[in-house]
Amino acid sequence: MTALFACVAVVYVLGMAARMALAARWFARSEPLSAAHAKVTVMIPVVSGDPALQACLRANLDNAPDATFLLMVESDDGEARRITADLARQTCDVLVVPPPATGENPKVAKLACALPHVATPLFAVLDDDTVLPPGAISEAVAALGTEPAKGGDLVTGLPVYETDGGFFTRLLAAFVNGSVLITYPVGALLGEQRTLNGMFYLGRTDDLRGLGGFEAIRGDLTDDYAMARLYLDAGRLLVQSRVVHPVRTTVTGFRHHVSVMRRWMIFARRYLRENPSPFTLGLIGGTTLAPLVLIGLACATGGWALALVVVLLAAKAVVLRRMRSTLMGSHEDPSQVPLEMLADVLTPLHMATTVFRPSAMRWRNRQIRMVGERITYE
Structure with a gap:
């Protein structure tokens, strides 16, 4: 023994x-880039339930005043509609969408509804518990490159969870922060970047539309992995950038913590299997x-x-x-x-x-069960 x-x-x-x-x-080889500027529409799928939601959304609006923000909320999410209506008085637009149907990923369904409203050359997807620091979008644009032949096609960042809050909030932060630095950059360095950090990514709008848009992955459970596959299967290049973005997630207790970790582990298991x-x-x-x-x-x-x-x-x-x-x-x-x-x-x-x-999980306010590869709601 x-x-x-x-x-x-x-x-x-x-x-x-x-x-x-x-x-x-990887950090030594990927030196910081000078900021680049372009017109970007930031799409944020919004779901109520986290006490920090309004503060996160407001921080993003304040930190990126030159970006266009499009917030998507489901028609039956009254609290999210109230919060976004207050923010709409600032520099953002709100799109009310129907709840996801059977077979639809709840996050991707919102993004699919939003993409036709994007009129800028670049798009970004941002989770509603993620905050982009000032200048982060410009750094991501620089990492993307102004010309497809000289840069990448889809840029992602590195999340760092904020550690204030209760025990289980901090425990979740410890898990993420203890793994992200030695996972995403290492995969990028070794040429093993087959997924991306779905909390934030940025690309060219015409490229995404040319690949079928979010409709092409609307039924996939793991939206970040599906997005990466969509680009990689088309011969496109994923770029892991040095953009670091804080994430604020409030974990209310033991059961909530286990629920979040279980969902992430189901995603990880599917990725490892494939x-x-x-x-x-x-x-x-x-x-x-x-x-x-x-x-x-x-x-x-x-x-x-x-x-x-x-x-x-x-x-x-x-x-x-x-x-x-x-x-x-x-x-x-x-x-x-x-x-x-x-x-x-x-x-x-x-x-x-x-x-x-292995096919059952809780995703925010919805209980999901996979029937084969099809998403169903209970």
Whole structure:
């Protein structure tokens, strides 16, 4: 048992060190770009329920006064309609759309309704809990490039979750912040970028329309992965930019936390199943499963082994916190370190829950069940 524990520990250390080194290398190679300006319509699918919703939307309007904002709300979402009606008095338009029908992704259905209203050369998609800092759109435009032959076709950013709030809000932030830096940039560096961060991405409007628009992915469960496939299958280039955007998500309690993590793990499981490369299964999957495996082996090995696992998890969390501060400008309280350690141990358990009822999940205010590849609502 000691030999097996030592073997898994070495694999974890080497794998995590490799991910950190590759992330640092990506940042070293992708130098900041000078801001570029173009007319952009930012489409934000809005769903009520989060106390920070209005503040997030207002912050985006304030931070990007030159952009055109189009907010989409469902006709039966009274609270979202009230909030967006107040904001519409500023520089944004509101589009009221019908609730998603059976077979439709709720986010993509809104975007499909909005795209015909986009009159600018560029479009951006932004989640309603995401805040773009001042200048972020200009940075994304620069990463896209002014000419398709000399740049990319779809640019995405790097989310960093804000860590203020209750225990489960901070635990969710610890999970995301503890993985994003060593996942998206590493995939981009290794040429394994087969999905994107769906919280924010930007591209050319004519390109998207030429690929069939959002109608082409209206029935896909994982909208970010489907969007990436739409572009990659057409031979287009995804660009991982250095744009860092805060995300504010309020997690109300244990059940809410488990619900969000379960949905994300269902998405991740589908992605891993369809992309079984050494990068996804080995470097990402292996280092994700290792903490829980190490704890199980340590319990059978002895107290010294358990202490070593704690040291390894703490070292990973401390080093990544420093890297996020240096590379992403993130400033997190040291109390996030033990939460990141806990999140690393719990993640395999969240993944394990997808074995039971893998087709059922909660998405904001809707209960979804997959019947084959078809989205249905309960």
